[in-house]
Amino acid sequence: MKVAIIKFLGTNCDGDVFHAVELAKGEPEYVWFTEQNLDNFGGAVIPGGFSYGDHLRAGAISSKTPVIDSLRKMVNDGKPVLGICNGAQIGLEANFSKGILTDNNCAHFICKWVYIKVENNETPFTKQYKKGQVLKIPIAHAEGKFYADEETVKEMYEKNMVVFKYCDAEGNITEEANPNGSVDNIAGVCNEAGNCVLLMPHPERASELELGSNDGLKMFTSMIE
Numbered sequence: 001m002k003v004a005i006i007k008f009l010g011t012n013c014d015g016d017v018f019h020a021v022e023l024a025k026g027e028p029e030y031v032w033f034t035e036q037n038l039d040n041f042g043g044a045v046i047p048g049g050f051s052y053g054d055h056l057r058a059g060a061i062s063s064k065t066p067v068i069d070s071l072r073k074m075v076n077d078g079k080p081v082l083g084i085c086n087g088a089q090i091g092l093e094a095n096f097s098k099g100i101l102t103d104n105n106c107a108h109f110i111c112k113w114v115y116i117k118v119e120n121n122e123t124p125f126t127k128q129y130k131k132g133q134v135l136k137i138p139i140a141h142a143e144g145k146f147y148a149d150e151e152t153v154k155e156m157y158e159k160n161m162v163v164f165k166y167c168d169a170e171g172n173i174t175e176e177a178n179p180n181g182s183v184d185n186i187a188g189v190c191n192e193a194g195n196c197v198l199l200m201p202h203p204e205r206a207s208e209l210e211l212g213s214n215d216g217l218k219m220f221t222s223m224i225e
């Protein structure tokens, strides 16, 4: 499957995502933010980084570039679209799912290994995991706190739009395991149809044992499957 790796000015995880898609036996191809037609691709990944220097809000400027309309078409067509970290921020700024990502409670950048639990294994990115499976995966962000009001969060649970939650190594959802103050420990969400997943942790940085974990690789192999 041909996978578009979307690049904005300031994207910096594109090479790692390209490699992870190759490991998963997909056919990655870089696509710039100016592209207006993604019909030749089976899916897309929006990688992390600091697009446009995170000015205004992380992801805000990228969400107004030409490629977003073609990504929206892809999402509406039911093709798999994954937003990682800055990619998740861009996806939420473009309203591909509900809620927002804002400043971490600690008000600074955090880069560390965390654990997340698979809450929804019915998306194209999570179907090779078991529901409740705990993944070791790194985070690296300053604006990674997920927020939505109570009513929206309730609706998201009802529609199975909560995909990952921060937890401890045993899978307990605790306040200590929440690195950034996200509502309800939410680390990743999806759209109602489930084909667009947006998460703050970096699966591509956990795609080979040499990196410290390969728990993230299945997001890419699930996508290609």
Ligand SMILES: NC(=O)CC[C@H](N)C(=O)O
Pocket (backbone or CB within 6 Å): 047, 048, 049, 050, 051, 054, 058, 084, 085, 086, 087, 109, 140, 141, 142, 143, 144
């Ligand atoms: N690793 C990344 O994608 C960085 C995310 C984002 N620019 C932030 O710091 O919030």
